[in-house]
Amino acid sequence: MKTYSFPRGGIFLEDATVPAGDDFTVAFLPVLSIIPLARRPGRTARALVSVGDMVREGMLVGAGEGGSANVHAAVPGRVVDKIDWDDGEGRSCSGLLVRTEGDFDRLGTNKEEALPEVFPEGPDYEKLCRVLDECGIVQMEGSGRMLSRILAEFLDSPKNDSPKDGPEDTLVVRCVFDDPWLAADRVLCARRPDAVVGGAAFIAAALPGIKRLVFAVSRNAVDLGRTLLEQGRRGGIPCGLVVTGDRYPQRNRRELELILDRYGREERLDLGKFLVLGPATLAAAYDAVRFRRPILERYVAIGGSAVLNPGVFRARIGLRIGDLFKECGGFVPGDRHIVSGSPFFGEKVLNLNEPVTKTSFAFAALRESQAGKRKVGDCIACGECSGVCPVGLDPEELYKTAMTSTEGPASHPGFLECHGCACCDAVCPSRIPLADLISGARGDCRG
Numbered sequence: 001m002k003t004y005s006f007p008r009g010g011i012f013l014e015d016a017t018v019p020a021g022d023d024f025t026v027a028f029l030p031v032l033s034i035i036p037l038a039r040r041p042g043r044t045a046r047a048l049v050s051v052g053d054m055v056r057e058g059m060l061v062g063a064g065e066g067g068s069a070n071v072h073a074a075v076p077g078r079v080v081d082k083i084d085w086d087d088g089e090g091r092s093c094s095g096l097l098v099r100t101e102g103d104f105d106r107l108g109t110n111k112e113e114a115l116p117e118v119f120p121e122g123p124d125y126e127k128l129c130r131v132l133d134e135c136g137i138v139q140m141e142g143s144g145r146m147l148s149r150i151l152a153e154f155l156d157s158p159k160n161d162s163p164k165d166g167p168e169d170t171l172v173v174r175c176v177f178d179d180p181w182l183a184a185d186r187v188l189c190a191r192r193p194d195a196v197v198g199g200a201a202f203i204a205a206a207l208p209g210i211k212r213l214v215f216a217v218s219r220n221a222v223d224l225g226r227t228l229l230e231q232g233r234r235g236g237i238p239c240g241l242v243v244t245g246d247r248y249p250q251r252n253r254r255e256l257e258l259i260l261d262r263y264g265r266e267e268r269l270d271l272g273k274f275l276v277l278g279p280a281t282l283a284a285a286y287d288a289v290r291f292r293r294p295i296l297e298r299y300v301a302i303g304g305s306a307v308l309n310p311g312v313f314r315a316r317i318g319l320r321i322g323d324l325f326k327e328c329g330g331f332v333p334g335d336r337h338i339v340s341g342s343p344f345f346g347e348k349v350l351n352l353n354e355p356v357t358k359t360s361f362a363f364a365a366l367r368e369s370q371a372g373k374r375k376v377g378d379c380i381a382c383g384e385c386s387g388v389c390p391v392g393l394d395p396e397e398l399y400k401t402a403m404t405s406t407e408g409p410a411s412h413p414g415f416l417e418c419h420g421c422a423c424c425d426a427v428c429p430s431r432i433p434l435a436d437l438i439s440g441a442r443g444d445c446r447g
Helices: 125-134 147-156 180-191 193-206 219-233 253-267 279-291 321-327 384-388 395-404 423-427 434-446
Strands: 032-038 060-063 077-086 092-100 169-175 210-218 239-244 274-277 297-303 311-316 337-340 362-366
Touching: 032 060, 032 077, 125 147, 125 193, 125 279, 147 274, 147 279, 169 180, 169 193, 169 219, 169 253, 169 279, 180 193, 180 219, 180 279, 180 297, 180 311, 180 362, 193 210, 193 219, 193 274, 193 279, 210 219, 210 253, 219 239, 239 253, 253 274, 297 321, 311 321, 321 362, 384 395, 384 423, 395 434, 423 434
Parallel strands: 169 210, 169 274, 210 239, 297 362
Antiparallel strands: 032 092, 077 092, 297 311, 337 362
């Protein structure tokens, strides 16, 4: 089967300390949970319960406002405190500290199977968005933005030039594993292909203009792609399978659209606009539509050179990060750095009491040797950064322009062309935060 990839740059990411992406363990239920009310983006959800109140599993405890999503209790129990903390990037967060008590309404039961269909009279976009908002469904692979807003922006975005009359757009199911730390998403796809495809089918049916599903799967997961394609064809909507490269940043929207455009031309398909969604988001949408189930848990990869027994866990939202590391047997002796997300591009974790959130997909504990040199040095003009840039830019030149130019960064068009994949950061021997510096200058250009 042909493999499609972007033409230049990028890097192959490898890490032997990543847990295997072929199985998972159900994490122990926490004694104490921190149900996050605020994390990026948007404002804090308005707490609907007070200290001392009892909450039920799946109960609405925070009302989304100003771009924040609804928040539900992942466990039953008593609210013992409201807490605030700063994450590793200096952002303020807040949450409800819940002590687990009482019975679980959803865990291990089949009560949800009896719910009526959301669309008894046919697909309905407005009803779909209402259900997604009520269940607090967000983009779980990155931004954490409300899914209903992403769908609305897709509908409002301009059309591509098309020889056909009327809309012929494509929902892309992105299962591109160009980073080994996406192990949890890989497990989800393997264990719940019906939910991933079902969520895509619900959205495609309700969204005006979506006429096709395309499963974009990296070549290191072709068998998984075939399984998803088989599931998709049962739904009656036209489906296609695109095998992508596994060089980072293949899953970035720009690189993905490059190969999708090429695939469409070669297959003589008018794919229209692309709505790109990941497996965790689609599975959550399926659970919301089929069962009215909010996001109560997610798959999370735990690993790194400072972890005794790496693994993938199905963990409740609000479970403290430290509890997950305990399930892996704890840490090896010595200093360590904790990172949320991929260690290649993730964020520092300052406190092991921070909770698993809707957008958590991995946590790594790194020894000093794996964490690498932390001190930023001077640019040595090695040229490594330009060699990996998928856009063909020279990050060294952009960095020096941002630091020294008296005319401002707007004088160089490269700032607007950069899309922030951070390949340059990953290979810089001097640990210069090139992507952040270029991103800041790009913001100046657009401001």
